[in-house]
Amino acid sequence: MADQVSATEAAAVEALGVAVARLATDGATTGVEETSTAAGEVPAHRSHDPANNAKRTDPFMFGQRFLTQEDNVFEYNAWDHVETDDAFKEYAEKQYELQRSAPVSEFDKSRFNSDPARWWNMFYKNNTANFFKDRKWLHQEFPILTQICEPDAGPKTILEIGAGAGNTAFPILARNKNPLLRIHACDFSKTAVEVMRADAAYDTKHMQADVWDAAGTGDDSMPPGLGPASVDVAILVFIFSALSPSQWRQAVENVARLVKPGGTVCFRDYGRGDLAQVRFRKGRYLEENFYIRGDGTRVYFFEKDELIKIWTGETAEPETPVEGDRDQKVASTEDTQPFMTADEAPFALEDMGVDRRLIVNRAMKLKMYRCWLQGRFRRK
Numbered sequence: 001m002a003d004q005v006s007a008t009e010a011a012a013v014e015a016l017g018v019a020v021a022r023l024a025t026d027g028a029t030t031g032v033e034e035t036s037t038a039a040g041e042v043p044a045h046r047s048h049d050p051a052n053n054a055k056r057t058d059p060f061m062f063g064q065r066f067l068t069q070e071d072n073v074f075e076y077n078a079w080d081h082v083e084t085d086d087a088f089k090e091y092a093e094k095q096y097e098l099q100r101s102a103p104v105s106e107f108d109k110s111r112f113n114s115d116p117a118r119w120w121n122m123f124y125k126n127n128t129a130n131f132f133k134d135r136k137w138l139h140q141e142f143p144i145l146t147q148i149c150e151p152d153a154g155p156k157t158i159l160e161i162g163a164g165a166g167n168t169a170f171p172i173l174a175r176n177k178n179p180l181l182r183i184h185a186c187d188f189s190k191t192a193v194e195v196m197r198a199d200a201a202y203d204t205k206h207m208q209a210d211v212w213d214a215a216g217t218g219d220d221s222m223p224p225g226l227g228p229a230s231v232d233v234a235i236l237v238f239i240f241s242a243l244s245p246s247q248w249r250q251a252v253e254n255v256a257r258l259v260k261p262g263g264t265v266c267f268r269d270y271g272r273g274d275l276a277q278v279r280f281r282k283g284r285y286l287e288e289n290f291y292i293r294g295d296g297t298r299v300y301f302f303e304k305d306e307l308i309k310i311w312t313g314e315t316a317e318p319e320t321p322v323e324g325d326r327d328q329k330v331a332s333t334e335d336t337q338p339f340m341t342a343d344e345a346p347f348a349l350e351d352m353g354v355d356r357r358l359i360v361n362r363a364m365k366l367k368m369y370r371c372w373l374q375g376r377f378r379r380k
């Protein structure tokens with residue numbers, strides 16, 4: 001998890017000599033690359049106006065360092081909006097074949113899928129609240145959070161889903177000036193909820209942390225203290241990837257029930273081809289794009305179109321399939337519930353972008369490509 005690098009993965013990356021501190025930062029950019037950018041309009045390795053190329057050294061300002069053909073890639077630790085090069089694509093394809101050739105056994109599949117919260121509980125027992133870096137980029141990436149934290153914004157409710165140790169909720173709370181703001185921070189891991197409640201910044205005037213499974217059904221389909229259409233902004237940061245494809249639809253329906261018409265879902269998660277996916281080795285593959293980490297937690301890597309389809313029912317224009325390219329397909333396994341149609345779907349797309357970053361190990365001359373998806377959906 002760049003943002004969520006598990007201890008094991010972090011160790012693996014460290015072994016590669018990567019600047020782990022950099023990998024573990026929030027991974028947010030100051031501007032997400034819209035993939036509508038025509039590939040042919042810019043030279044290779046550059047997806048934005050080079051006039052904006054800051055080539056900056058500030059490690060917490062992202063989205064502004066654009067690699068041009070003239071640049072020496074090993075001059076800086078990280079570059080933004082970089083498409084993968086051929087060597088990485090080839091390496092990724094080999095890795096995917098290797099992963100598929102040695103999937104998780106049926107026994108282990110049911111061990112990991114039957115009670116996923118158990119593995120997250122262990123994760124939070126083994127890691128401190130500081131494991132995930134505070135997401136300081138939230139207001140920059142989702143300006144609506146700034147709006148609803150203004151002193152005169154009136155009564156507003158945020159629901160953070162899969163809140164973990166509170167690394168999103170607490171930074172929002174810290175910047176809040178709205179006396180009528182409520183943040184409900186939910187996670188299905190009771191250990192995570194205990195971590196949040198024990199935090200010195202846990203202020204019950206504005207915040208309520210509860211155990212809730214985002215894919216819960218029946219009486220469990222809504223978190224404690226929240227009713228239908230009660231939420232102005234729902235935040236899902238690196239939680240949707242923890243669900244199995246068979247849970248996506250239920251989770252979207254649950255979020256839809258809670259969010260007010262016109263309300264917003266702020267979303268960030270892993271993109272297909274992220275280094276975290278590519279570096280999985282044998283024995284980690286659950287199903288296409290879905291893996292089990294060394295610590296027993298699950299992670300899915302999304303295509304942009306797939307994500308839009310899940311939330312809005314909208315289908316992208318069909319592309320000409322590339323022969324033999326099974327990586328183009330979106331998840332559809334036997335237990336995957338059908339996607340909603342655009343008419344059925346409760347959300348409309350506000351925006352969805354692909355955020356790519358090239359992390360460079362200058363000493364070892366290694367290039368590592370990260371990929372995240374970020375966007376917003378609006379409740380119809």
Ligand SMILES: C[S@@+](CC[C@H](N)C(=O)[O-])C[C@H]1O[C@@H](n2cnc3c(N)ncnc32)[C@H](O)[C@@H]1O
Pocket residue numbers: 001004116120132161162163164165166167168186187188189192212213214215236237238239242243
């Ligand atoms: C990768 S962590 C991200 C935590 C937090 N959003 C952040 O960015 O720091 C994923 C979180 O989702 C939670 N999670 C996974 N599946 C969930 C579910 N079905 N319902 C609620 N929370 C879930 C996990 O317990 C974990 O805390």
